[in-house]
Amino acid sequence: MQLYSFFNSSTSYRVRIALRLKGVEHEYLGVNIRTGEHRAPNYVEHINASAAVPAIVEGDFHLGQSLAIIDWLDARYPEPRLIPAEPQARARVLELAYLIGCDIHPVNNLRVLKYLQDVLEVSPEQKSAWYRHWIAEGMASVERLLAQAATSHDGPWCFGAAPTLADCCLVPQIANALRMGCDLLAYERSMAVYRHASEHPAFAAAEPQRQPDYTT
Structure with a gap:
């Protein structure tokens, strides 16, 4: 699994916390949003169509938007749950x-x-x-x-x-x-x-x- 993140992005920070809580091994790939790397054509076309961070890539599955990513992580790696079932x-x-x-x-x-x-x-x-x-x-x-x-x-x-x-x-x-x-x-x-x-x-x-x- 790869995480595309920027260190000072609070949305990336959310996903980093979730990955750590769940103990999910991943490769960290920095995307400098200060210099516009998130708007590079290759990144937008192949990694995150929203032209933003964070993004998760696992095989041919790509997902942006931190709340969607954490919801997916809860389904993919259910322990510990971060969104209660009740x-x-x-x-x-x-x-x-x-x-x-x-x-x-x-x-x-x-x-x-x-x-x-x-x-x-x-x-x-x-x-x-x-x-x-x-x-x-x-x-x-x-x-x-x-x-x-x-x-x-x-x-x-x-x-x-x-x-x-x-x-x-x-x-x-x-x-x-x-x-x-x-x-x-x-x-x-x-x-x-x-x-x-x-x-x-x-x-x-x-x-x-x-x-x-x-x-x-």
Whole structure:
């Protein structure tokens, strides 16, 4: 199996965590999205038609989009499960994962920030204000969901005693927000999950600075 990834991509980070949690052996192939390698014709045609990272290749099977990849990994390598089978538990995990994957991340990813900077020509201060606004709005929602979950689940992760897809999404989102200088002290439950995850070998191994394509 091959993983096409960029060290600082939070979507790639999600998949790296999932692969580590499941103990799936894979080859890491760095794709530098800062220099546009994800838009190279050969990559788009043969690896990921979405012109993005991450992508998984196993034989002649190619798959992009981190949430789809992790769902496929759950079916292909079912232990440990990251998306619960029980309908209500599954729905709760997906609710939080989709909040991050659909509401927070898309408005603050690299291509959006580059469009703000290069096409709309916003100032660095305006770009930072944009990023901080959507992080604050999204993380407030995450914090409310975690507070609701705490009434029925006891454990250090988003939904109890074991990590799920929700944790695979939350940890990279927090890491990116911290890198961008966001103040996250108000989100106590989220930060508690993040701190706990940082001590877990799978999460630690997936960190950006531990990847072979890492640069400062």
